[in-house]
Amino acid sequence: MTELAILGGQPIIPRPFAPYRSLGTAEEKAVQQVVRSGCLSGFYGSWESGFLGGGEVQAFEAEWKSRFKTGHAISVNSATSGLMAALGAIGIGPGDEIIVPATTMSATATACIVYGGIPVFADINPNTFCLDLDSVRENLSGKTKAILAVNLFGQAAPLSELRRIADERGIFLIEDNAQGPLATESGRYCGTIGHIGVFSLNYHKHIHTGEGGMCITDDPRLAQRLQMIRNHAEAVVEAAGVSDITNMFGFNFRLTELSAAIGRVQLAAIDEHVNRRERFATRLTANVANLEGIIPPPVRENCRHVYYVWALRCISEQLGIKRDTFIAAIAAEGVPCFPAYVRPLYLLPMFQRRIAMGSDGFPFNLSQRTYDKGLCPTAERLHAEEIVGFEPCAWQLDESDADLIGAAIRKVHAQRDKLRSRERNAA
Numbered sequence: 001m002t003e004l005a006i007l008g009g010q011p012i013i014p015r016p017f018a019p020y021r022s023l024g025t026a027e028e029k030a031v032q033q034v035v036r037s038g039c040l041s042g043f044y045g046s047w048e049s050g051f052l053g054g055g056e057v058q059a060f061e062a063e064w065k066s067r068f069k070t071g072h073a074i075s076v077n078s079a080t081s082g083l084m085a086a087l088g089a090i091g092i093g094p095g096d097e098i099i100v101p102a103t104t105m106s107a108t109a110t111a112c113i114v115y116g117g118i119p120v121f122a123d124i125n126p127n128t129f130c131l132d133l134d135s136v137r138e139n140l141s142g143k144t145k146a147i148l149a150v151n152l153f154g155q156a157a158p159l160s161e162l163r164r165i166a167d168e169r170g171i172f173l174i175e176d177n178a179q180g181p182l183a184t185e186s187g188r189y190c191g192t193i194g195h196i197g198v199f200s201l202n203y204h205k206h207i208h209t210g211e212g213g214m215c216i217t218d219d220p221r222l223a224q225r226l227q228m229i230r231n232h233a234e235a236v237v238e239a240a241g242v243s244d245i246t247n248m249f250g251f252n253f254r255l256t257e258l259s260a261a262i263g264r265v266q267l268a269a270i271d272e273h274v275n276r277r278e279r280f281a282t283r284l285t286a287n288v289a290n291l292e293g294i295i296p297p298p299v300r301e302n303c304r305h306v307y308y309v310w311a312l313r314c315i316s317e318q319l320g321i322k323r324d325t326f327i328a329a330i331a332a333e334g335v336p337c338f339p340a341y342v343r344p345l346y347l348l349p350m351f352q353r354r355i356a357m358g359s360d361g362f363p364f365n366l367s368q369r370t371y372d373k374g375l376c377p378t379a380e381r382l383h384a385e386e387i388v389g390f391e392p393c394a395w396q397l398d399e400s401d402a403d404l405i406g407a408a409i410r411k412v413h414a415q416r417d418k419l420r421s422r423e424r425n426a427a
């Protein structure tokens with residue numbers, strides 16, 4: 001076996017992978033048509049006319065609705081906006097608690113704070129990286145208004161069970177499905193199991209519009225509230241005959257005609273985009289099966305994982321070297337990977353210092369909840385010691401690349417004794 005690249009040998013992957021590009025002539029043509037039409041946004045102010053967006057936006061929503069077999073699809077200009085709209089639509093107010101996973105992108109939690117809601121961080125399951133059901137149950141309280149589940153890395157959180165808990169308690173389940181288009185649980189699309197599902201269409205997702213997002217729901221009342229929040233609800237509540245004006249104010253979350261036109265083309269090819277990543281990831285998982293101390297991402301039974309991130313776990317006691325040593329060695333072999341994902345969110349300064357809106361600690365001053373280190377031990381351990389992430393969405397990859405990356409991981413694994421002695425010498 002050749003010398004490890006980190007010790008001066010030849011890397012397995014000699015040059016960087018090309019960045020992923022999914023835009024082609026069809027998108028170019030769609031954009032050209034919109035530009036020629038002279039209408040880059042079809043939203044007008046009044047409830048009676050134009051309030052729901054232009055032709056491309058409405059067609060994109062209709063196509064999304066039909067693809068995901070859902071009652072309503074409401075486009076927005078990011079998943080961050082979509083999450084805010086969703087929490088607004090279900091009526092979150094100051095002091096209401098929303099259970100969120102500790103490991104997720106920051107917008108999952110900040111969307112709660114926009115309405116004065118209190119994110120309550122539940123721990124994650126070490127196998128799926130998604131919400132742990134026991135931790136969710138332990139964190140439920142009389143103030144819990146919603147569970148905001150994240151289908152992290154492209155795999156379903158335990159959605160059916162979470163929905164059951166939500167229904168039993170008369171609270172809402174919202175899915176942050178930014179990372180999971182076409183992921184499924186028991187044959188149902190992620191995004192459709194909660195009361196509202198939110199997708200991201202930002203530039204590094206499976207399909208994208210540069211920036212953008214989509215909310216879906218089967219509930220016509222929530223759909224109307226989402227449409228209103230997207231487009232300065234305060235100005236149209238009277239015309240719409242809406243008497244519950246809770247959270248009906250504030251935002252411009254509108255998607256442009258240009259973005260919607262690109263989105264329509266991308267949506268038409270979504271199977272191809274998602275299948276390609278799934279093939280790559282399945283092959284990579286097979287390539288690194290049965291290596292002591294390495295756990296490739298398991299797929300939950302009856303679920304489809306769509307691999308926004310392919311994340312393995314290093315169990316250092318079995319591997320004999322630390323996660324970060326392993327990463328340095330596979331990176332030297334040419335694998336563009338990263339340690340961990342994000343810090344458990346409650347470790348961010350905002351939660352540690354309890355400062356969000358204004359300087360009096362609002363909304364944290366409405367709550368006894370604490371954000372101390374140690375709150376979610378599994379999330380902290382996985383972040384600090386175990387997760388190695390790789391983003392199939394970022395690179396132009398096929399199954400032969402999965403073989404190369406697998407070979408790089410196996411090469412490092414086979415020679416890890418050499419790294420162990422380096423670690424000892426460095427200590």
Ligand SMILES: Cc1ncc(COP(=O)(O)O)c(C=O)c1O
Pocket residue numbers: 077078079080081104105107108150176178179199200201202212213
């Ligand atoms: C889990 C999760 N939620 C929300 C977002 C926010 O998405 P956007 O960038 O479309 O606002 C992201 C973006 O990566 C995400 O991964």
